[in-house]
Amino acid sequence: MDFLIDFFNLNDVQWVPQIVNIIWNGSLYSLFALGYALIFSVLGVLNLAHSAIFMWGAYVGLWAVCGNTVFDGQCPAVDVPVWWAIPAAMIGGGIIAILVDRIAFYPLRQRNAPRLSQLISSIGIAIMMVAIAELVFGKERLSMPLDAIPRRNFDIPDGLSIENPLDIGRIGLGMYVAEFNILLTPVRLQIIVVSLILMIFLGFIVTQTRLGQGMRTVAFSERVSSLLGVHVDNIYMIAFFISGALAGAAGMLYTLNSNVFLPSTGSELTLKGLTVIVLGGLGSIRGAVLGGYLVAAIEVYMVAATDYGGLADAVVFFLFFLVLMFRPQGILGQPLPDRA
C-alpha cells in the first residue's frame, strides 16, 4: 500500500476534496455520455452532434430563465429560480435532438446508407448548429448575473439550528466542507444529485419498462422488431428525445457551474464523451457511467498528483487505445456483433 502511494505520488494529495472533484466531474461526464451511449446502443451510430445538443440545451435553459434578452447577447437579470433552467434545457435538448434525427439521420436510414454516412452527417449538422448558435446568440460569451447562481462554497449558514432535523444535513455538510477544505458549491452538489437521479431513471426505463424492452429489441434488429409489432420510428424518436434531454441537463449543469455560455461550449466534450463511452463499453449504459467516473478520476489524478496535468487527455486517449485494441467492447460492454 505504501509502495503504491509512493508510486502514484499520492502522499501530498488531499484525498477528500479530490474525491469530491472526481464525483462531480464524473457525474457530468456520465450524464453527457449516457445520451451518446443510448443512441449508439439503439441505432448503432455515433451522434457527434450530441455536444451541439448539449450546448443548445444550455442556451435554451438560459433563455427560459433570462428571457428574450439572450438574443441580444446579454442576460441582465434572472427573475425566476435559476434551477428552472434545468427542466427547460431538458425539454429543449430533447426536441432539438428529435430535429437532429429527422434532418441528419432519418433520410439516411430510409436509404439504408452505410452507418459511417450517418457519422458524417452528424458532423455536418453539428457544425451547422454551432454556426446557428453563433448567429442567434452571438460569438461573445454570455453569463448570468453573478447573484443569480449561488456560487459560494457551502459553509455553516447562520441561523441554522441543530434542533431542526432539516438543518442537520446542511450543517453537517458545511462542517465537512470546512474541515476538509472542499470546494463544493451548490451547483456542484446539484450536478451530483441530478445526475444520479437521471441515471437511475434511465436505468429504470431501459431495464424495467416496455419502452426499454422495445429499445433493446430495436437495437438487436430493426426488422425483427417491426415483425414483433414494435413501432420502430416511435422508438427512435423517444430514444432521441431522452438522449437530448440528458444532453440538455448536462449542458445546463455544466454552464451553471462555469457561468459561461458560448457556442463552442461542449466541443471539447465531443471527444471526451467518446472516450467515456468507449472505455465503459460502446452502447452500454452502465459502461457510460463507469467510464465517466474513470475519465474524471484520471484527469483529477493527473492534475493533482503529477506535473503532467496537460497530459491528462493524452493518458485518457492512450487508455482508450488499449481498450479498443484489446477489448473493443469496453470494460463493461457485451461483445457486440459487427454492426457498423
Add this chain to the structure above:
Amino acid sequence: MDTILNFFDKILQPIFEITTTLIQPILDQLQVIGLSGSVVNFMLIAAILGISIYFTLYCGMFSLANAGFMAIGAYIGAILTTQHDASLGEALIWGMFAGGLIALIIGVPMLRLKNIYLAIATIGFGEVVRILIREFDQLMGNLRDDPTVGGIVRDILGLLVEDVDARRLRITYGPQGITRIPRETEVAHLVVFLLVLAYFLYRFHHSRMGRAMAAIRQDERVAASQGINVVYYKNVAFFIGAIIASAAGVFSAHTIGTIGPEDYDFGRAVDILAYAVLGGLGSWVGPIIGGLTLEAMPEILRELKEYTGLINGLILLLIIIYLPGGLTSLFRPSFWLSRGRFDTAQRVVTAGIVLVAICNVLPYRLEAGAQGRVLGYEVWGLLPAFISVGVAFFLVQRISPKPEGGRYSVLLAGVAAGVWLAFLILGLVGQIENVTTGYYLHLIGMALIVGGALISYPPEIEAASQRKPEVA
C-alpha cells in the same frame, strides 16, 4: 545525402520555373475573383489533403488520422527549417519520413479495427498527437533529467535541437507553437506535387493495387478469399495517406509561417474528410475538386463569410444525404440516368449546386468589371459548363429512353455549353467590354442548364431497374 539533394535541385528547379511561367496567367485570373497569395496555396494543400484521405477511404477504411499526420509533418518540417537551416526539400523528405514511420508503427495494431471502431481510434490518435505536441517540451524536459531514461531521450532530442541541455527545452514551443517559419512554399511546388499525385492516383485506379483496395472496400471477406492480403493493403493505404498528409503539413507550415497544436484538432480532421466527401470517391478528380472548392468558397463568397460554418455544415449534410457520390458524380452519365426514388432529391441538389455556382459568380462579376476584366469569374462558370457538356454528351451518346425530354435537354444543354464557351472565348480575346452583356449571357446560360438538368431525368427508367430476388 547532399549530393542527392543537389541532383534533385538541378532537375526540379527548371521544372518549377517552367510551371511558374505556365500557371501565371491562371493565377492572374484567380486574383480577379479574390483568390490570391496564400489562398491559392491553401486550396492546393486542401486538394493534397483530400487525396491523402482518399486512399484510406478507397480501401474502405474510415480514418480521421490525417490531421495528426499533417501535424507531424508540419512540426518536423518547421523544426528542421527554423532550427537547422534545412531547405524546404529536406524538410519535406524528413516530414514525410516521420509521418510514414509512425503510420507503419501504429497501423498494424490500429487497422485491425473496423468501421466505427477504427474511426474512433483514429480520432483518438489525432488527439494524442496534438496533446503530445503541446506538452512535448515540458514532458521531454522532465524525461531528459530523469536518471533512467535520460540518456536515450537526450539522443533522440539531439536529432531535433542542438542545445539538448537548455534549461527550458524549446522544440514545439507548447501551446504558442512555432513562429517565424520561412514561408518558402511556392505555388509551383504545390502544383507540381499535386500533378504528380494526380498522375499517381490516376494510375492507381487501374493498377493491381487499386483493384485490390477497391475489392477490400466492397467486401473485405470476399476479397480475402479471392487471395488478397487484406492486412497488407490496408497498411499500405494508411501509409500512403500518412505520407501525403505529412507532406501537406510541411507545405502548409511553410505557407502560413506559424503553427500551433490547435491547428490540427478534430475540426481539421473533419475538414479533410469534407474535401473527400464533397468531391466524391468515384474518380481521382474528386478529392482535388473537393479540396479546391471547399477552400476557395469562403474567399469567393466573401459576402457570406459570416455564414461559412453554416454553409460548410450544410454542404456536408446535403452531399452525404443527397449526393453520396460527391460532386464528381455529376460528371457521370450514370448519375443523370439515375433511377429510384431519390432522383427528386438529386434534382433539387443539382439545382442547388447550380445556384451556388451562380452565387459564386455574381458578386465577382461586378468587381471584375470594375477592373476591366470579364474573364476572371468565368472560371467559376466553367463548373456548370462542364456539367452541361456532360449532360449533352451523355444524351447524345445514348438515345434517351424518353425522347421528348431527352431531345429538349440535349438542345438546352448544348446551347448552354455553347453560350459558355463562346463567352469564355470572347472574354479571352478581350471582345466583351460591356459587363452587363456578359451578365445576361451568364444568366441565360444558367437558366438553360437548370432547365436541362431538370428535364434530362427520365423517370421511366425507374421501371427498368432490375430488382434481384432476395435470397436469405
Add this chain to the structure above:
Amino acid sequence: MLSLKNVTRYFGGLTALNCVNLEASAGQVTGLIGPNGAGKTTLINNISGLDHPNSGQIIFNGHEVQRMAPHRITALGLARTYQNIRLFNEMTVLENVMIAQHFLGKSTLFHSLLQLPSHRKEERFIRQKSLDILEQFGLSHLQNELASNLSYGDQRRLEMARALAADPKMVLLDEPTAGMNAVETEQLGEKILDMKAAGIAVLVVEHDMALISQVCDIVYVLNFGEVLTVGTPDEIKRDPAVIEAYLGRDE
C-alpha cells in the same frame, strides 16, 4: 486434396461443427447435404479461412490451413462461391474476374506508375485470361456491365467464373443453384462435371437431390454439426437416418 480431422467450432453455447471428419480428392465431386442450420456454410467458411475452428485439423493440398489467413489458403489453390451471392458490385464483370487473379500477378504500383512493359504484359495476360473464362460462362457480352446490373442467374454464373479464374485445385460451392430453375440447374450440373473432368476437386453444398445424384461421387450428410452418414448418392437416399433428419426439419 482436402482432409478434415475432428474439426469443431462453437459459437457461444452452440456447437456448429462437432468433430467433423471429411475427405475430398481431386477429380471427384463431394456432396455435402443437411437441413438448414446443420453447419454446412460454417464448414466451408472454416476450410476457406474466413472462420477458424476451435479445435481439429484441416489439411489442404499438404498444408495445415486451420489457422491460415484466407488469402494464403487461396494461394494454395482453393476457390469458393457464396450461398448469398457476394460479387464486387461496384466493379464491372470483367474486373470481378480479374480480381481473382490478383495473387498470380507480381506488378506493383511502381510498375504501373512507370508503365513498365512487364506490367502491361501482365495486365494484358490477366485480361485475356479473364475474357476467356467469361466466354466459357457465356458472359463475355456483359464484360463492361457493373456486376450489380446483372440478372440473378448471370450473377451466379459470374461467381462461378470468378472462382475458376485462378486455376484452383479445389472449388467449394455453397448452394450454387439456389434460386435457379430446373434448366439452369441442369446446365450448372454440366459445368460441375466439366470441372471434375479437368481434375479439380469439387465440394458442393446442395439441397437439390437431383443435382446431387447428377454430379456427386460421394455425399456427406451433416446434421446438428455432426456427420450423420457418408455414401454414394443412392445409398444416402435410402438411408433412414437421413430421411428422418430431413423430415424432422419439416415438423
